[in-house]
Amino acid sequence: MSAIAETVKAPVAPQGRWEADARARADRLEALLGDPYDPANPHGLGALFAADGRRTPPAATEELLSGTGLAAEFVPAEEGGLLTRADLLARALRPVFRRDVALGFGHGITSLFATGAVWAAGTSAQRRDLADVLLGGGRAAILHHELAHANAILRDEFTARPAEDGGHRLHGRKEVIINASRADAQVVYARTDPARGPRSHSVFLLDPAEAGPGAVRHLSRVETTGMRGALFSGLEFTGRYVPADALVGGVGDGVTLALRTFQVNRSLxxxxxxxxxxxxxRSAVRAATTGRTGPVARRWHKALTGVFADLLACDSMATVALRALGLLPDRAHVLAAAVKYAVPDLLRENLEELATVLGGRGYQHDSPEYGALGKLVRDLPVAGLGHAGTASCQAVIVPQLPWLAEHAWFAEQEPPPELFRGGPLLPPLDYTALGIAGGGDFMAASLVASTDRLAAARGVGGRIAALAQLAEAFTAELRALRDACRGLPPAGAAGADTAALCVLSDRYSLIVGAAAVLGVWEAQDGTDPFLADAAWAVLALSRIGARLGIPVPDVPDECTRQVLDELIRRYRSGHSFDLDATLLAQ
Known part of the structure; x- marks a missing residue:
């Protein structure tokens, strides 16, 4: 029996086993991909960088991933797949992204981005057919996003005109679609109403093999600056017939479905x-330690410990957002946008800091030990983590700020503790339950509650006192933000200062990040002594506060020493630098 068949036929695990099973699958995939720095490893960084240089997908590694049944991770458990919680999906995919972002997209999550609309609103037959495609090792392509304009579906590259029998005929052209040439299913967002507005687009699920002769033209491959091993090309429809049963949801549901599913995509x-x-x-730590018998040179302490703290903060933000999709699905949309707004900026700054540590080594693009910097700098914008992605998140956040200021901030109860600590009480991701408007702001409530609990520690000294001061500083910033947002004109209205609104969204997103860090720190049960200690949270919050320009206390020297010691310990023992501290292949 093949690995895919074994995966599909395995019984759905009880909820209490979800975390253990996801961790086991991630560990198995990490072991199969092997030591990334072994020059003889066909799935190592050397082989992946070489494929990137040739602008070809890494064939051997794609074959391995297909054999493990990776696509089952994108199919809900009730449809025979392995998708339960969104945070566990991220954990299962990290071994791939740890090695190659382009591989993770080209042989991975773009299928989930495509299928989300079907899991949210598809008929039972559509869901079953799409599950069969993915569980059989196939891919799905999403036809709406354009790298040049913020992934906005409100660009009418495709139109669907009614046919005489209740179906539609597709027209239009898209130049840049990932996996357009090798998808086994296509999810198309097409304009069905010439009027602009929330009912302008609809979604269709297509089988590429069913296109009539002459109705579809495959366009040439497009070479991109980043993600060079991914296959981007275009499609042109000239009256391609779409039967009535290909419609996902109702006519005009496309914008709503995009807004609902994008929050999963952003967080993931x-x-x-x-x-x-x-x-x-890891490459920067290698550069700072190779050839040294003593401690890391002091000039690298700030960069290395700061980036480590930022990665833990980014992981806290992303993990909380992913858990919220299942636990608070009707209220997670603003959080998802805020996280997608903040995390890419932090990572870009981190890469700049690490470049100072790596020096000339960072330009050794074909080096397994040091080439990851240059590749990630190229890949991030193409992966939707550049300016265009930021603008799309602002479009979600800015309209919500006046309402949150008037009705939500300092007026809500904090969210359930499972949001920050995980566990078997967390429900699965349910696309049908995702909301797109209203719902308050549970992260602001969490920040206020954390600040209240830490208030008594402000006078005790040390890192706990520093953490309490930082929490109060972020809460004060939330108060100031509330005052700034009250009475704002709606976005796009006469008199609205677009630049000022963008600054407010920046402030808000960093406040959300601080709330996530505090919530994750408070949720620690002592299993990981490093995460249970306040040192990493103090350093992470100090850096976020400095970006906001708010008063922050001096970071105690003991915090920096402890974070640096943990960084070096994880590096030498082969553990990841995220919240999970996973043992890596080596």
Whole structure:
């Protein structure tokens, strides 16, 4: 029996086993991919960088991933797959992204991005057919995003005109679609109403093999600056017939479905690219320690410990957002946008800091030990983590700020503790339950509650006192943000200062990040002594506060020493630099 068949036929695990099973699958995949620095490993960084240089997918590694049944991770458990919780999906995918972002997209999560609309609103037949495609090792392509304009579906590259029998005929052209040439299913967002507005687009699920002769033209491959091993090309439809049963949801549901499913995509991208940044940090630690018998040179302490703390903060933000999709699905949309807004900026700054440590080594693009920096710098914008992605998140956050200021901040109860600590009480991801408007702000409530609990520690000294001061500083910033947002004109209205609104969204996203760090720190049960200690949280919050320009206390020297010691310990023992501290292949 093949690995895929074994995966599909395995019984659905009880909820209490979800975390253990996801961790076991991630560990197995990590072991199968092997030591990334072994020059003889066909799935190592050397082989992956070489494929990137040739602008070809890494065939051997794609074959390995297909054999493990990786696509089952994108199929809900009730449809025979392995998808339960979104945070566990990120954990299962990190071994791939730790090695190659382009591989993670080209042989991975773009299928989930495509299928989300079907899991949210598809008929039972559509869900079953799509599950069969993925569980059989196939891919799905999403036809709406354009790298040049913020992944916005409100660009009418495709139109669907009614046919005489209740179906539609597709027209239009897209130049840049990942896996357009090798997808086994296509999910198309097409304009069905010429009027602009929330009912302008609809979604269709297509089988590429069923296109009539002459109705579809495959365009040439497009070479991109980053993710060079991924296959981007275009499609042109000239009256391609779409039967009535290909419609996903109802006519005009496309914008709503995109807004609902994008929050999963945004959060998941942030959850997996942390693993890619982990590899760059590992190369910087190698550069700072190779050839030295004593401690790391003091000039590198700030960069290395700061980036480590930032990675833990980014992981905290992404993990909380991913858990919220299942635990608070009707209220997670603003959080997802805030996390997608903040995490890429932090990672870009981190890469700049690590470049100072790596020096000339960082430009050795074909070096397994040091080439990850240059590759990730190229890959992030193409993966939707550049300026365009930031603008799309601002479009979600900015309209919500006046309402949150008037009705939500300092007026809500904090969220359930499972949001920060995980565990068997967390429900699965349910695409049908995802909301896109309203719902308050549970992260602001969490920040206020954490600040209240830490208030008594402000006078005790040391890192706990520093943490209490930082919590109060972020809460004060939330108060100031509330005052700034009250009475704002709606976005796009006459008199609205777009630049000022963008600054407010930046402030808000960093406050959300601080709340996530505090929540994750408070949720520790002592199993990991390092995470249970306040040192990493103090350093992470100090850096976020400095970005905001708010008063922050001096970081105690003991915090920096403890974070550096943990960083070096994980590096030498082969553990990841995220919240899980996973043992890596070596």
């Amino acid at each position: 991208i942030c959850g997996v690219v942390v693993a890619a940044a982990d590899t760059v940090l």
